[in-house]
Amino acid sequence: MGCGTSSTPSRSELHGRSVEEGPAIPRRRPKQTNVETVIVGPPTESSGFHAPEVDETDHGPIVRRCIEFLKVATSTGGQTARRSPLDPEGLQQTAGQRKALYPEFVASLERLHVTQSYIDDSSMESLLTVCRMSDLTDTELANELVEKRYPELFVKIWNAVYDKDIYLSPGLTREYIAFNLLKQATISFTHVSWNLCVEMGSAKHGIVPLIAKEFDHPLMTQEGLRSGVKRALWNSPRETLKKMINILANIIRKNIDNKPVFREAQIVPHLQELLKCRFMIMRAKALFCLVYLINEDENEALNTADDNINFVLKVLGKCLDQRGHYSDHYTFSAEVVVNGIVHMAVNDSNKVKLVKNGVLPKLITMLKTDNIAEKRAAAKAVWxxxxxxxxKKEFKTNHTLISVLKExxxxxxxxxxxxxxxAVLWMLDATGGDGVEKGQHETVEKPPTLPGGKDNGEMEVQSVDGDGFDDDKPHVMISYQWGCQMQMIKVKELLRAAGYHVWMDVDNMGGSTLESMATAVERSAVVLVCFSEKYKRSASCRTEAEYTYKLQKPIIPLRLQLDYDPDGWLGIMIGAKLYVDMSRPDNLEEDFSKLKQQLGERGRVAKEGFGTLRSTIKSTRKERKENIDGSGGQGTDFNRSTTQRRSMNAKNTGTQENVCAKAVSAWTNDQVNAWLTKHGLVGLKNRFDGYSGQRLLGLKTISAEAPDFFYSELKKDLGFKSLLEIVTFKQALDGII
Known part of the structure; x- marks a missing residue:
C-alpha cells in the first residue's frame, strides 16, 4: 500500500524553501530494500496512515551518517558505546575522546543557537556532533549545558523542525532526522545531569507539555502502535515514543520537584494507557516514569494485582544477569531500576508485594557489589x-541480610x-552495642544571649555534657526534609529570638546520626513535623516521624508545600491535627505567629527566668561533673554515651529524676505501679490498673495538647481528689522526656 502520493505537499513546497536552504527531497515510493525492519502489528486498510521508510542512499553523506548513528544508538539502547551511561570504567576510557571533541562540540552549540534552519548540511553536522558528545558525556559536561542554554535550544529546534506530518511525509526526511538527533542527544545528557533535568523540567521552558503533545499523535496512541507501521527500527513510531518517554523519565527521576509540571501536562493518563501495550520495553519505560508521578489513590489502582511488581522485578533480574548490571534490551541499569523501586515502595502495600515476590535476594546481591551507586540504591530500598x-518480621529472620548489613x-x-x-539494623533491633553512633554530631540551638553575654564573664548557655543537648530543658525539635532547609533555618532563628530552645540538624538530613535523632526525639517537648511530598518519600524523615509517634510525643504539623495534602503513612500520622500552613514565604510573619500560639510555653525559656536558668545550668553542670567522676570536678570525661549519662543522672537523688520515654514505652503495668510508688502516689495504683507504659505516654501527650481536657479527666475518669495529687502526678509525667 502506498505511503504517500504526488498530491501530498512537502514542507519545503508549503514554505517555499530555497535551494540555499538545502536540496529538495524527492518524493518517491518506498523501495524494497534489505534495511532491517520491524513489524508493529499487522497492516490494516482502515488505519489511514502508514509511515514511509526513509531512503538511506539518496540524500547525501550527512544524512547517511546521521541515520547510521541513529541505527547504532537504537540497537544499543541509546548509546553507540555498549555501556551504562555512568559506568566509571567506560567514562575513564572515553575521557580522551571527550577532550578531543569538546571544542567542536562547543562551536556546534553556538552555531545551532544562531541558525534558523536545522536541515541544511552544516546544521545537521552540528547536530550530529552534539549527539556524538552526548554519547561520551559525563555529569560535569552535561551540567555545563544549563549555562550553554541547551533547554532553550531544545525548544527552538523542536519548533523549527516539527510538523504534524513529520512521521508520514517523505518530504520531511531531514526534519525527521534532526528531530530524532535532538531527542537522542537529550536522552543521554539528561541521564547524567540533575542540573539539566531541573532546568528542562521547569515550567518556564514549557518542554514537558511540548513533549506531552506527542502522545496525542495518531501514531503514538495504542491504536497507532497496533495498526501496523513498517519502518526501519530506528525510525519506527514505538522507537520515537520510547525516546520521548526516556527524556520524561530522566527529567522526573532526577528531580521530583518537576512533578506538578508533569501532572498539569496530563502525562499520567497517557503513561497508564501504555501499561496495556504488548511491547514489554514500552511498558517498562512507562512504568518507571509513572512510579515518580502517581499519588496514593492512583498507585492502589495501578498495583491492585502483582503484575507490575513482577514485571519490575523481571527487569531488575535481567539487569543483574548482564555484565555491569546494565540491560541493553531494556536500556536500564540495576541502579535505575532499584531507584524506581524505592519510589514504588513509598506505598505500604507495595512494600509487602515487592518482598513477597522476591526483591530481597536481588537487593542483597547489589549490596555485595563494589559499585557504590548500586549499593546506595539497594540500601535505600531495604530501608x-x-x-x-x-x-520487618521477615528481615529479622534473614541471617544473610543481617550479616551483610552489619558488615x-x-x-x-x-x-x-x-x-x-x-537505620535498618536499628529498626530491626539488630544493632548490637553502640554501632548506630556514626557520622557527624548535631547541635542544639541556644536561646538568645543575655545583654552583656560574654562581656560579664559568664559563658553562653551550652550543652551540659557536650552531646549537643541540654538535659535540663526539653526542646522544640524540627523534623524536616533537607530540601526545605533554608526555609526552616529562618523558622529556627525566629524561634530562638522568641526564647525557644530548638534542636535542628543544621547540616542536612544526611548528617543526622541515629542516636542523635533518637535522643532529640526523646528529649523534645514537642516535634515540628515539617511535611511535604518529599518528607513523605524520605526514609530519614519517616524514621524520625515514626519514632516520635512511638514515644507519643506531641507534634505540630507545618505544611511547607503549597496545596499538598498528606496521604499514606504521613496522612495517617497527621490525621485531623490542626497544621500551620507555612508554604507561603511572603506570609512568614503571620504564619509564625500561629506557630507560637500552638507551641505555647512548650520548649520555651522565659525571659524573666533566663538568668536563673543559666545559673541553674552552671550549677547542675558542676554537680553532674562531681557525680560522674567522684573527684570534685577533676579529670571529667564529658564524651560519655547516652546510657552512661542516664545511669549517672539516676544517682543524683537530690534533684528530680527524668525517665527516658523510649524506656517507658516498653513498661508493663507492674512497672507503671512501681513508678507511681516511687513518686509517692501509691494510693493511685488501683486507678491505673491495666495501664502500660504506652498508655502512660498517651496521657502525657494529652496533657500537652489538651491540658483542660487532661485535668478534667484526671478528676472524672481517674478519680483524683486533691490538688496535691494532681500536681504531684503532673510533675512525675513531666519527668518523662
Missing amino acids: KLAFHEDN LQSSETEHKILKACS
Whole structure:
C-alpha cells in the first residue's frame, strides 16, 4: 500500500524553501530494500496512515551518517558505546575522546543557537556532533549545558523542525532526522545531569507539555502502535515514543520537584494507557516514569494485582544477569531500576508485594557489589521496605541480610550507605552495642544571649555534657526534609529570638546520626513535623516521624508545600491535627505567629527566668561533673554515651529524676505501679490498673495538647481528689522526656 502520493505537499513546497536552504527531497515510493525492519502489528486498510521508510542512499553523506548513528544508538539502547551511561570504567576510557571533541562540540552549540534552519548540511553536522558528545558525556559536561542554554535550544529546534506530518511525509526526511538527533542527544545528557533535568523540567521552558503533545499523535496512541507501521527500527513510531518517554523519565527521576509540571501536562493518563501495550520495553519505560508521578489513590489502582511488581522485578533480574548490571534490551541499569523501586515502595502495600515476590535476594546481591551507586540504591530500598511490620518480621529472620548489613556498617565509608544500613539494623533491633553512633554530631540551638553575654564573664548557655543537648530543658525539635532547609533555618532563628530552645540538624538530613535523632526525639517537648511530598518519600524523615509517634510525643504539623495534602503513612500520622500552613514565604510573619500560639510555653525559656536558668545550668553542670567522676570536678570525661549519662543522672537523688520515654514505652503495668510508688502516689495504683507504659505516654501527650481536657479527666475518669495529687502526678509525667 502506498505511503504517500504526488498530491501530498512537502514542507519545503508549503514554505517555499530555497535551494540555499538545502536540496529538495524527492518524493518517491518506498523501495524494497534489505534495511532491517520491524513489524508493529499487522497492516490494516482502515488505519489511514502508514509511515514511509526513509531512503538511506539518496540524500547525501550527512544524512547517511546521521541515520547510521541513529541505527547504532537504537540497537544499543541509546548509546553507540555498549555501556551504562555512568559506568566509571567506560567514562575513564572515553575521557580522551571527550577532550578531543569538546571544542567542536562547543562551536556546534553556538552555531545551532544562531541558525534558523536545522536541515541544511552544516546544521545537521552540528547536530550530529552534539549527539556524538552526548554519547561520551559525563555529569560535569552535561551540567555545563544549563549555562550553554541547551533547554532553550531544545525548544527552538523542536519548533523549527516539527510538523504534524513529520512521521508520514517523505518530504520531511531531514526534519525527521534532526528531530530524532535532538531527542537522542537529550536522552543521554539528561541521564547524567540533575542540573539539566531541573532546568528542562521547569515550567518556564514549557518542554514537558511540548513533549506531552506527542502522545496525542495518531501514531503514538495504542491504536497507532497496533495498526501496523513498517519502518526501519530506528525510525519506527514505538522507537520515537520510547525516546520521548526516556527524556520524561530522566527529567522526573532526577528531580521530583518537576512533578506538578508533569501532572498539569496530563502525562499520567497517557503513561497508564501504555501499561496495556504488548511491547514489554514500552511498558517498562512507562512504568518507571509513572512510579515518580502517581499519588496514593492512583498507585492502589495501578498495583491492585502483582503484575507490575513482577514485571519490575523481571527487569531488575535481567539487569543483574548482564555484565555491569546494565540491560541493553531494556536500556536500564540495576541502579535505575532499584531507584524506581524505592519510589514504588513509598506505598505500604507495595512494600509487602515487592518482598513477597522476591526483591530481597536481588537487593542483597547489589549490596555485595563494589559499585557504590548500586549499593546506595539497594540500601535505600531495604530501608524503605523495612517500615512495614510484615517485612520487618521477615528481615529479622534473614541471617544473610543481617550479616551483610552489619558488615557494611563496620566497613563502609560512603555516608548514605552507612546511614541506611545502620537505620535498618536499628529498626530491626539488630544493632548490637553502640554501632548506630556514626557520622557527624548535631547541635542544639541556644536561646538568645543575655545583654552583656560574654562581656560579664559568664559563658553562653551550652550543652551540659557536650552531646549537643541540654538535659535540663526539653526542646522544640524540627523534623524536616533537607530540601526545605533554608526555609526552616529562618523558622529556627525566629524561634530562638522568641526564647525557644530548638534542636535542628543544621547540616542536612544526611548528617543526622541515629542516636542523635533518637535522643532529640526523646528529649523534645514537642516535634515540628515539617511535611511535604518529599518528607513523605524520605526514609530519614519517616524514621524520625515514626519514632516520635512511638514515644507519643506531641507534634505540630507545618505544611511547607503549597496545596499538598498528606496521604499514606504521613496522612495517617497527621490525621485531623490542626497544621500551620507555612508554604507561603511572603506570609512568614503571620504564619509564625500561629506557630507560637500552638507551641505555647512548650520548649520555651522565659525571659524573666533566663538568668536563673543559666545559673541553674552552671550549677547542675558542676554537680553532674562531681557525680560522674567522684573527684570534685577533676579529670571529667564529658564524651560519655547516652546510657552512661542516664545511669549517672539516676544517682543524683537530690534533684528530680527524668525517665527516658523510649524506656517507658516498653513498661508493663507492674512497672507503671512501681513508678507511681516511687513518686509517692501509691494510693493511685488501683486507678491505673491495666495501664502500660504506652498508655502512660498517651496521657502525657494529652496533657500537652489538651491540658483542660487532661485535668478534667484526671478528676472524672481517674478519680483524683486533691490538688496535691494532681500536681504531684503532673510533675512525675513531666519527668518523662
